[in-house]
Amino acid sequence: MRKIDIFDTTLRDGEQSAGINLNTAEKVEIAKQLERLGVTIIEAGFPASSPGDLEAVSLIAKTVKNSIVTGLARAVKSDIDAVWEAIRHAEQPHVHTFIATSPIHMEYKLKKNPDEVIEQAVTAVKYAKEKFSLVEFSAEDGFRSDKEFLVRICQEVIKAGATTINIPDTVGYASPQEYGALFRYLRENVIGAEKIKFSAHCHDDLGMAVANSMAAIENGADQVECTINGLGERAGNAALEEIGVALHIRKDFYGVETGLNLKEIKRTSQMVSRLTNVVIQPNKAVVGKNAFAHESGIHQDGVLKNPETYEIISPALIGEDDIPLVLGKHSGRAAFRDRAETMGFQLSDEKLNKAFAEFKKLADRKKEVTEEDLTTILTEQQVSIEDVPLFELKSVQVQYGTENIPTATASVMTPEGELKTIASTGSGSVEAIFNTLEQLVGGKVNILDYRVQSVGKGRDALGEAVINLKYNGYTSTGRDSAQDVLEASAKAYLNAVNRQLIQQQVREKQAITI
Numbered sequence: 001m002r003k004i005d006i007f008d009t010t011l012r013d014g015e016q017s018a019g020i021n022l023n024t025a026e027k028v029e030i031a032k033q034l035e036r037l038g039v040t041i042i043e044a045g046f047p048a049s050s051p052g053d054l055e056a057v058s059l060i061a062k063t064v065k066n067s068i069v070t071g072l073a074r075a076v077k078s079d080i081d082a083v084w085e086a087i088r089h090a091e092q093p094h095v096h097t098f099i100a101t102s103p104i105h106m107e108y109k110l111k112k113n114p115d116e117v118i119e120q121a122v123t124a125v126k127y128a129k130e131k132f133s134l135v136e137f138s139a140e141d142g143f144r145s146d147k148e149f150l151v152r153i154c155q156e157v158i159k160a161g162a163t164t165i166n167i168p169d170t171v172g173y174a175s176p177q178e179y180g181a182l183f184r185y186l187r188e189n190v191i192g193a194e195k196i197k198f199s200a201h202c203h204d205d206l207g208m209a210v211a212n213s214m215a216a217i218e219n220g221a222d223q224v225e226c227t228i229n230g231l232g233e234r235a236g237n238a239a240l241e242e243i244g245v246a247l248h249i250r251k252d253f254y255g256v257e258t259g260l261n262l263k264e265i266k267r268t269s270q271m272v273s274r275l276t277n278v279v280i281q282p283n284k285a286v287v288g289k290n291a292f293a294h295e296s297g298i299h300q301d302g303v304l305k306n307p308e309t310y311e312i313i314s315p316a317l318i319g320e321d322d323i324p325l326v327l328g329k330h331s332g333r334a335a336f337r338d339r340a341e342t343m344g345f346q347l348s349d350e351k352l353n354k355a356f357a358e359f360k361k362l363a364d365r366k367k368e369v370t371e372e373d374l375t376t377i378l379t380e381q382q383v384s385i386e387d388v389p390l391f392e393l394k395s396v397q398v399q400y401g402t403e404n405i406p407t408a409t410a411s412v413m414t415p416e417g418e419l420k421t422i423a424s425t426g427s428g429s430v431e432a433i434f435n436t437l438e439q440l441v442g443g444k445v446n447i448l449d450y451r452v453q454s455v456g457k458g459r460d461a462l463g464e465a466v467i468n469l470k471y472n473g474y475t476s477t478g479r480d481s482a483q484d485v486l487e488a489s490a491k492a493y494l495n496a497v498n499r500q501l502i503q504q505q506v507r508e509k510q511a512i513t514i
């Protein structure tokens, strides 16, 4: 069966989503999970864009063994050198270099004529080929480019050594018929096309990114570039989980395979949602909370008689509710470690002990500790940075009554190791907590967005709070969960502040490096 390479760009184009800012530890965790998911290529960042990005790509290239790791580079030597510095030790060094080919981009952005663009692309690909065995060239805004010009530039970069050519729909303008036809046209007209792979990279501005990617596959694309949960610049990229599952469920129609381990889809989606703080819309295909929920009587009746009446995807396919619940309040450390390892987490003894303590606390309060709860607890420990002193919530108590002024009392261990307790009022319980914490963390805090939702099912599901705030002039998003939404809110608030402290340390480290 024809193989389609899955090129994941969650850590590069996905991270270009407004409001997402992952630190190195978080990026490495996501990359390890993408490897477990079985993606062919991980685009881990844009090394020339910052020392932090270079460091993250380099660490990912050293950590990941079963997926190819690449980095993005403009068609300039210094960008290509930065990718080389990050991944030169990789078994199959891969670079992704690009230049725009549409009239509007060439004239207004690059201020170059078409011949100059071809020359710059060829120079970059030749230079890259001296170092990298795998060189992908992208014709940025390819869909809005002149077809004959695309044929010319493809032929020239193939001669220069490109191994993959990507034709992105950078602004999400294509329709499936047109995008598919472009791939067919290039396959049929580019001299040397049989030597290279064609790749599709679609944006979702008109909601057609996945449909366009599928059309490209039908018309000869060998690779699709996509992101977990469809994250990405503006309206996002094609969603990996939708493409992967669609190709599997409709194998009869597409006749291709991807090598993805689909059972890891749900876990990957949750991890990315958690670490990016981007909540998945409930009706999102494949990974949304309602993707397998049957609400109406006729549907429920049908599903009870035969699930296939209304279910084309079984939850087990993507790893939902697949792992039997074996952990409870009587479980010990060995079983906990074993389960964490089965789920792909490798934690130091210290972090494992902390995660175990959290698990025990939860198991005492909750009937069922689910797979989702465990992922939450383990991910939090996995990405926690041990050597940055942070704020830690020790306790929070709220007095609320319809006739009283809500009052919150919180105790927090400061990064300096001092235990501080303060009480404040507010117009509601949450505001009282936030007013108290603002005094405890010091500095000016503006709340920009605040949401609560439940994680998992049932009356004793965990409450999760997501908060976006501005602290000392920088915005950050924090997320945390607890049995009670007020406690979750307090923890999410401190999590957002702590992320600023970590970022501050990264900024200081980068300033020293520069």
Ligand SMILES: CC(=O)SCCNC(=O)CCNC(=O)[C@H](O)C(C)(C)COP(=O)(O)OP(=O)(O)OC[C@H]1O[C@@H](n2cnc3c(N)ncnc32)[C@H](O)[C@@H]1OP(=O)(O)O
Pocket: 013, 016, 046, 048, 049, 050, 073, 074, 075, 076, 098, 099, 100, 109, 110, 111, 140, 170, 233
């Ligand atoms: C479609 C995409 O997703 S493309 C990837 C987008 N990702 C990013 O931009 C990553 C983050 N970017 C950055 O950190 C910065 O923009 C950097 C480090 C890449 C460049 O920073 P600066 O040197 O300050 O340049 P700035 O961003 O202002 O402008 C981009 C320059 O690159 C040029 N350029 C843009 N694309 C390319 C390309 N593919 N090849 C060569 N030059 C390019 C532009 O014409 C412009 O040049 P000019 O300054 O001579 O006008």
Ligand SMILES: CC(C)C(=O)C(=O)O
Pocket: 013, 072, 098, 138, 139, 140, 141, 166, 168, 169, 170, 171, 201, 203
């Ligand atoms: C750099 C390219 C592949 C890109 O991200 C786009 O065109 O959207």
